[in-house]
Amino acid sequence: MTAKTRSALVLTLAIAASGLGCGRLGADAANPAPVGIGWKTHEAATASAQTLASAAAGARKSRLKPGLWRVEGVQFDTLSERGKVYLCIDAASAALIDPPPPPAGQARCSVEDGTPKPDLYLGTTQCRYPDRTVTSRVRIDSNNLYFRDVVVQRGTAAVESNDKSSHFAEWVGRCRPEQAPGKVYTQAYGQDEMHAAELPAALISAASGS
Structure with missing residues (x-):
């Protein structure tokens, strides 16, 4: 294989790798982390906020123990x-x-x-x-x-x-x-x-x- 042929092959492989990388980034943007992971984070934050809101509401509702x-x-x-x-x-x-x-x-x-x-x-x-x-x-x-x-x-x-x-x-x-x-x-x-x-x-x- 001549030096010119090897250079062309290396260039072709680099372009292909670059294209795959862009495609992966695009896919990540279009399809973020698996739903379960993102949803669990959102669910935990929501539950925490609801717990604080419930506690505050409970404190307003009653100042006396049952x-x-x-x-x-x-x-x-x-x-x-x-x-x-x-x-x-x-x-x-x-x-x-x-x-x-x-x-x-x-x-x-x-x-x-x-x-x-x-x-x-x-x-x-x-x-x-x-x-x-x-x-x-x-x-x-x-x-x-x-x-x-x-x-x-x-x-x-x-x-x-x-x-x-x-x-x-x-x-x-x-x-x-x-x-x-x-x-x-x-x-x-x-x-x-x-x-x-x-x-x-x-x-x-x-x-x-x-």
């Missing part, structure tokens, strides 16, 4: 005539004790959380309605004691009336096997047996945010 809470407040006045009043709650029914702000269409609300401290939560929610302003101050100690003071201001600066109410709840343990979340129970003083009762209408309104 279980049986002994409760006091004006809405329980009738039931308290029978003795102690308890609410069995889970994350979905915690609003029966710790109601969230009403929907934006009903009032303009602002929420101010206090400086985070170990085993202590302090927060203030103020909602402005066309005819009144409602200010709620919440304190939760060691996730076992819940206090909420509510002040309702009506009228103008010249003629104003205030209504104040206090709410208290104390975690006493897990709900009993026969008790269901979202239900209220009464217990006569000096007795261990609890009896199911009707949920007060005012409590249902508070839980729905109305």
Whole structure:
């Protein structure tokens, strides 16, 4: 084989190799990494974002741990005539004790959380309605004691009336096997047996945010 022939052959092989390389790059661009690999990466990122979103939503929904809470407040006045009043709650029914702000269409609300401290939560929610302003101050100690003071201001600066109410709840343990979340129970003083009762209408309104 002559030198000229060898040079032509080398040139031909180089051109072919270059063409194959371009074709491979084009194929890679048109067909990226196998679907499984790319999808798993996307799926992991999506799952992580969803987990964070769910955790944040859960924190907004409930500040109280599930279980049986002994409760006091004006809405329980009738039931308290029978003795102690308890609410069995889970994350979905915690609003029966710790109601969230009403929907934006009903009032303009602002929420101010206090400086985070170990085993202590302090927060203030103020909602402005066309005819009144409602200010709620919440304190939760060691996730076992819940206090909420509510002040309702009506009228103008010249003629104003205030209504104040206090709410208290104390975690006493897990709900009993026969008790269901979202239900209220009464217990006569000096007795261990609890009896199911009707949920007060005012409590249902508070839980729905109305």
